[in-house]
Amino acid sequence: MSRPKSGLVAGAVLLSGLGLGLATASPAAAYDGYCNSYVERTKTFSGTTHTAYIPSYNRSTNCYMNSGATSSAVGVLQRSLNVCYGRSLTIDGIFGPATKAALEYAQDREGIGVDGKYGNQSRDHLKWEFSHIGSLKCVRL
Structure with missing residues (x-):
């Protein structure tokens, strides 16, 4: 994998991880x-x-x-x-x-x-x- 592609994959994984964390937050937290x-x-x-x-x-x-x-x-x-x-x-x-x-x-x-x-x-x-x-x-x- 080339360096630019691996950077995109790492960024996508990071963003999806952040999105998942926000999506699973308890509504009671507010x-x-x-x-x-x-x-x-x-x-x-x-x-x-x-x-x-x-x-x-x-x-x-x-x-x-x-x-x-x-x-x-x-x-x-x-x-x-x-x-x-x-x-x-x-x-x-x-x-x-x-x-x-x-x-x-x-x-x-x-x-x-x-x-x-x-x-x-x-x-x-x-x-x-x-x-x-x-x-x-x-x-x-």
């Missing part, structure tokens, strides 16, 4: 961590302040969860999927097949990527249950 709790968010409707509970990781809503997760964060997601999307999940804090299917349903309804995983896109585009004594609203953050 998040602060797996959702392990929740935070309160408030909005005012007609002069009344309503509260929603949003999944979080150590108070940051920049978190991720998918099948197999177990936490209070899963429970608040399940509650909003039930109230805002008419699902009938048991609110048990376990992200199992039923929660994944309910999340996929909501993702499809909101016109975002349907993958059954919770992350920033789901957080920003799904409707959340904002409640106040005897009153609730389903709205985006």
